[in-house]
Amino acid sequence: MKLQRWIAVCVFMPGIALGSGAVDRIAAHKHLGVASCASSVCHGATQAFRESNVMQNEFALWQEFDPHATKAWQALTGAEGQAIARKLGLGDATAAKVCLDCHADNVPAGQRGEKFQVSDGVGCEACHGGSELWISSHAEKSATHADNLVKGLYPTEDPVARAELCLSCHMGTPDRMITHRIMGAGHPRLAFELDTFTWLNPHYQIDEDYIARKGDWNGVRDWAVGQGVAAVNLLEVLLDERAGFQGIFPELVLFDCHACHKPMSAGKWAPRQGTGLGPGAVRLNDSNLVMFRQVLAVVDKGASERLLTQSRALHQATLRDRAATLAAARALRDAIRAELPKVGAHAFDAQALAPILSSILADAERGEFRDFAAAEQAAMAVQSVVVAFKNAGALDEGRSHALQSRVDALYATVDREDSYAMGPFLSALREVRTAAR
Template sequence: MQGIILGIGRLAALCRAIPRSGAMAVAACLAMAGASLGASSLVSPAAVQAQGTAPSVLRGHVGVASCAGSTCHGRSVADGAVVRQDELMRWQEDSSPSGAHSRAWRVIQEPRGQAIVRRMGLDAAGIQRECAGCHASPGSSRPSDGVDCEACHGASGGWLSTHYTVGASHARNVAQGMTDLTRPQVKAQVCLDCHFSGDAKGQFIAHRIMAAGHPRISFELDLFTTLQQHHDEDADYVQRKGGKTNSMRMWAVGQAEAVKRSLELYSQPARAMDGIFPEFTFYDCHSCHRRIYDSEDGNVTAVRNPGRPVDLGTPPYNDENMIMLLAAARVVAPDAAATFDARAKAFHKAMLANRAETVAAAQALRQSADALSSRFASASFTREQTFAIMDSIASDAIGERYTDYEGAVQSVMAVDTLLNGLVNQGMVAPGSANGLRVQINQAYAAVRDPNGFQPLAFRRALGSAVRSIRSLR
């Protein structure tokens, strides 16, 4: 796995101004959690004619071939006047994370995918039921296309024939059915369906699927956006879309929406239980997957977490996104941070009582996360705020909650994302940020192996990285 991590990390580092090898490394390990590691064959412009029916008369899902013309998104070079026009080629790029969506279906036929299929005892119908919800596009008649354009941009039957005409605008495209991915909350909901878990058929990543060999779930909106970016945010993009993407805002909203999604799914009895057992996908893997000692000199590796008022022997809810959300709230919405923190603790504690109290606490916590998501969506995320959030992530008050692997991984991805966002916004010079790569990679090294995770050593590595970043202020 480490070889895969490092290889994908190096490729993904090309996506942004700062090499993000560590962030991409973590993401690559988790990327198959939905539609991230698969493949399809190349689409030629001739395939448009083979499609038969003119796209302009269709409604609903139209298909990749409708985008593949050489005057549209099917060029082999990025020399379009408005958009790159090589988007199909980038979507299909086998050697890059930017082509992961197009490869989504093929991964099921590859050795790891087939091993999962065998362990789960799936036949063809079972694969459709359990896998197609994320490894193919809803409404598509060609699952081999994997996760195609319309999976993210919305079924194009209502807007395909007009989105490139004279007078077309992003607002008009959205009004005709295009998904507005410039809005962080909208984008998060689209991505969460497969990269976290969704409520549609084949989109819920249960513990039994991970036990069969599927990668564990992790999600960070801005990082996953980077992996799949097919466009340049040039002056024309800024004019058409109403501004450049604010990576810091994207990250923060993504954390809030992930908390909301987790609590929404957990509140459904059919999702929260697996027979008489809890559905363990909601819980922190590392809290249970530890070495067992029976001898009197056994070494207890669990560390108490002040954010979870539960006993060490109680499986705790996976709170990785809650920790990040609290760190951001303390800076951007300090008046709401204390309420969110109190409700998070109440939610953990309610699990020691009964399900009714736990669901009620989950709904209260979800309301706080929703309010923070709205606050973040309209916040500016200034240079000073972004540095303060990184300080918050590494502070003693937040750092003492990195008792398990998942929260620690989120914190490193967050620091990397936020620093990269400062560069993209022109608030930090690329050269200055690149000079801190060694310290950031040391923090990544501390979460390279989930089985060797050591909370105290990790906190020291993260603190060192943030102290180095602080010098840029």
């Protein structure tokens, strides 16, 4: 029996098998609706239960604090969302598939149970998967996590699977695209970092029983894996014939917004080693690639150097032609996929704090963070790394406090993308590095 369960886990856990399609897995079974989870004896308690494995007040937390509940839906009913849809000629945003796919749990009509309401926004099953097969059994004492996964519960605890799920809305995929046209109509730019975002509005906590049921938690690993999955995701969109190219231009949303959107005042250009591009080139948004290189620098130095070479090859290819670009993107995507298992299995312990910060700083000193998007990712990375080490008890109270105030100062330098400048960012980063010594 035990062995059978283990095999089931191996088959159904996505492990490192990227591209298995988070969206398809989420929609594989009927979605019964948030109301089906919200009873006071299920997940709708007002206070956390002491005797239970899970808090059981998840619904209340989600409804009150989580932007996926009311806010995600209201983004479509509100004036801003309605205006975006109107400018795009889509009519009512609450009826437009492209908007609903990310702002609600938009499974096909046949996959919706009686209590399902699309106006519930990004509901429980949009992340945990259709509950048709597991709803009646998952709370039984004898049900293991592995049993639930076999019945279609989505493995949100697995960093690769979670990254694929979150990015399907927070970055877009070939089937769920946030295009430059949508941005042009006024949609906010999307930015995501797996560890930071996982802990912004949590309805879960990692305690002893959690670890016993699902294994240990490591925020640095989640940051690291999240960067790799995001880089692969960008390349997948670029490689997709429908999504990657629009008319005579490639899809502009894949490029660094500030390559185009900045004042024309002369003399701002300077070389970036990571691209090797000359002046006047439109650069791919390589912020996740730049970060994944920092990840690899602590896991496998050689692989990190190869990634730099391959990223530069991709940037250069964008100036040649489409075939060369696609070939370079394919090679890079495959290389990152091959490295991901190593990253997922790496024990990022307290010793890794200094080298990760040093690696980011070394890149910054070379001018890699000239572009806003990469600087923003670096700030989120530094925050995640510091918090993870704080949680692991690797920093004492005083040091942790000093470090956090430097991290806050670093964040302040990426607060306004339109006025971002590398100088202040670099100084703030040096301060963080000094405080971490």
